[in-house]
Amino acid sequence: xxxxxxxxxxxxxxxxxxxxxxxxxxxxxxxxxxxxxxxxxxxxxxxxxxxxxxxxxxxxxxxxxxxxxxxxxxxxxxxxxxxxxxxxxxxxxxxxxxxxxxxxxxxxxxxxxxxxxxxxxxxxxxxxxxxxxxxxxxxxxxxxxxxxxxxxxxxxxxxxxxxxxxxxxxxxxxxxxxxxxxxxxxxxxxxxxxxxxxxxxxxxxxxxxxxxxxxxxxxxxxxxxxxxxxxxxxxxxxxxxxxxxxxxxxxxxxxxxxxxxxxxxxxxxxxxxxxxxxxxxxxxxxxxxxxxxxxxxxxxxxxxxxxxxxxxxxxxxxxxxxxxxxxxxxxxxxxxxxxxxxxxxxxxxxxxxxxxxxxxxxxxxxxxxxxxxxxxxxxxxxxxxxxxxxxxxxxxxxxxxxxxxxxxxxxxxxxxxxx
Numbered sequence: 551x552x553x554x555x556x557x558x559x560x561x562x563x564x565x566x567x568x569x570x571x572x573x574x575x576x577x578x579x580x581x582x583x584x585x586x587x588x589x590x591x592x593x594x595x596x597x598x599x600x601x602x603x604x605x606x607x608x609x610x611x612x613x614x615x616x617x618x619x620x621x622x623x624x625x626x627x628x629x630x631x632x633x634x635x636x637x638x639x640x641x642x643x644x645x646x647x648x649x650x651x652x653x654x655x656x657x658x659x660x661x662x663x664x665x666x667x668x669x670x671x672x673x674x675x676x677x678x679x680x681x682x683x684x685x686x687x688x689x690x691x692x693x694x695x696x697x698x699x700x701x702x703x704x705x706x707x708x709x710x711x712x713x714x715x716x717x718x719x720x721x722x723x724x725x726x727x728x729x730x731x732x733x734x735x736x737x738x739x740x741x742x743x744x745x746x747x748x749x750x751x752x753x754x755x756x757x758x759x760x761x762x763x764x765x766x767x768x769x770x771x772x773x774x775x776x777x778x779x780x781x782x783x784x785x786x787x788x789x790x791x792x793x794x795x796x797x798x799x800x801x802x803x804x805x806x807x808x809x810x811x812x813x814x815x816x817x818x819x820x821x822x823x824x825x826x827x828x829x830x831x832x833x834x835x836x837x838x839x840x841x842x843x844x845x846x847x848x849x850x851x852x853x854x855x856x857x858x859x860x861x862x863x864x865x866x867x868x869x870x871x872x873x874x875x876x877x878x879x880x881x882x883x884x885x886x887x888x889x890x891x892x893x894x895x896x897x898x899x900x901x902x903x904x905x906x907x908x909x910x911x912x913x914x915x916x917x918x919x920x921x922x923x924x925x926x927x928x929x930x931x932x933x934x935x936x937x938x939x940x941x942x943x944x945x946x947x948x949x950x951x952x953x954x955x956x957x958x959x960x961x962x963x964x965x966x967x968x969x
Contacts (some may be wrong), residue, residue, distance in 0.1 A: 551577065551606065559605075560598055563746050564739030568731035572599065579726045580606035585678060587663075587723045588701040590730030593780030596701040599730060600659040603699055612656030615649055620662035627670050629686050638687020650683055650694045663700040663723065664709055668716065674698075675719045698723070733775040733782060740771050743779065747786035758796045760789055765800040773807055849953070931966045934959070938968075 553573045556562065562573070579586055580603045588596045597616060604614045622630050629639075633648030649658055660666075666674065677683050678698060682691050700723050709715035733740060741762075748760045762770065775781055785806050795802060933952065941947035949959040963969060 553577070556602060556606075560602055562595075562598065563743050564736055566731060566736035566739050568735055569739065572728060572730055573602070575726070575728050576602045577606060579603065579728070581608065583607075583697055584725045585697070585723050586699045586726050586728055587706070588699065588728045588730060589706075590701070590703065591732045591776075591778055592703045593778035594730045594732055595779055596703075596730055597659065597661065599728060600657070600699045600701065604657040604659075604697075607657070607697070609656050609697055613653045614657050614659070615653050616659040616661060617649055618661045620665035624667050627667065628673065631670065632673060632683045632685055634686035635688045638685075642687070645685075648683075648685065650677060650696055651692065653696050654694045655696075657697045657699060660698060660700045662702060664702040664704045664706050664715060668714075671716045671719050675716065675722060678719075678722050733778040734773075737771050740775070740782065741767055743782055744770060744786055747783050748790055751787050751790035755791055757790055760793070761797050762803070763797065763799040766798050766803045769800045769803055769807075927966070930962070931968065934962060934966065934968060 551559075553570055556573055556577060557564075562569070576586075576599050586603060588599055590596045600616065601614070604610060617631070619627065628634075629642075629646065629648065631648050631650055633646050633651055634642050636642055636645045660674075673683060677694065677696070681693050681695060683694060684691055706715055706720055706724075710717045710720050733743075744762070751757075752759050777784070788806055789798065789803075793802065934948070937948040937951045938945070941951065945959055945963075946956050949956040952959065954962075
């Protein structure tokens with residue numbers, strides 16, 4: 551069977567050299583049993599080539615199944631592919647065969663194989679190398695004879711370098727690489743495809759045929775088609791159904807085409823999700839953790855101020871930190887505290903933003919140095935008394951204020967005779 555026969559049988563339209571080369575590779579590799587990795591952008595027709603490989607192989611009378619790996623949740627992908635035993639997880643009310651068991655003797659097409667979790671990739675590698683697999687929840691090794699045809703629209707090699715895809719699995723799948731050209735690389739085929747789609751939809755919806763003016767044909771040919779053949783077919787259907795004019799010029803056609811932005815060519819770059827792909831939940835957690843750290847630092851500062859007394863030296867030591875916290879809470883306001891080094895003895899000037907009468911300057915010359923007790927027991931007892939007084943004897947609230955459990959607070963009250 552030559553390339554033209556394959557085109558007729560599988561409904562492939564076009565004469566692009568890149569397309570002919572892809573069909574030729576598929577035709578040559580089909581009679582073998584080696585794995586094939588089909589690379590191509592979304593909508594370029596990768597699944598059609600998996601059917602070509604299966605139908606031209608010795609397995610054509612066996613089962614064929616296409617699995618979209620990106621559409622199956624990570625928690626159930628192993629069960630879908632390899633099956634599970636009864637009771638192996640919640641909801642497993644009976645044993646179930648996986649795709650590799652059902653398709654034994656046939657071909658399985660793994661679309662979007664780059665989306666497989668790493669654990670599942672290890673299981674798939676074992677199937678490719680030895681034909682062995684184990685059902686979820688079982689310890690019994692089973693055998694299967696399945697040919698794997700995989701497809702991806704991402705740069706798997708980049709994913710390997712970033713640790714998102716197993717290198718050994720990549721080389722095992724990529725025994726014969728098959729690249730499907732994007733539609734913009736097949737400019738000579740675009741108008742032929744459009745005419746075929748328009749004719750089909752005109753028959754389907756019983757509408758008059760549509761003609762394109764030369765300027766519309768040029769616009770159609772030079773458009774980037776990020777959605778490839780799938781997008782072209784969708785546009786043709788829209789025009790066949792919605793457009794009253796049956797002679798379409800460039801002005802009319804442009805209304806059906808999204809903005810023609812530059813698009814990257816295959817392979818698609820795999821982003822470093824560890825650095826760039828933050829979910830809203832991750833960002834919220836980060837903000838909350840930062841807030842918690844700031845609150846802990848502020849509590850430590852307040853405790854230190856209470857323990858050491860509100861003297862000038864203490865304010866001097868913590869002035870920068872207090873100013874930083876205040877600027878974060880109210881950006882653009884003057885700093886609260888500023889060290890004045892004009893005198894021999896340290897003084898603190900408190901800025902009074904907005905003339906607030908509650909801000910009182912501190913004269914350090916009037917501060918009387920009092921030698922304080924350094925007993926930890928006394929400090930602990932004092933803090934517990936203050937917390938209980940603040941919360942009117944409610945021990946649960948006091949324990950939360952002190953950052954300890956209610957049980958610990960009860961024990962300390964008893965040990966310190968604070969009843």
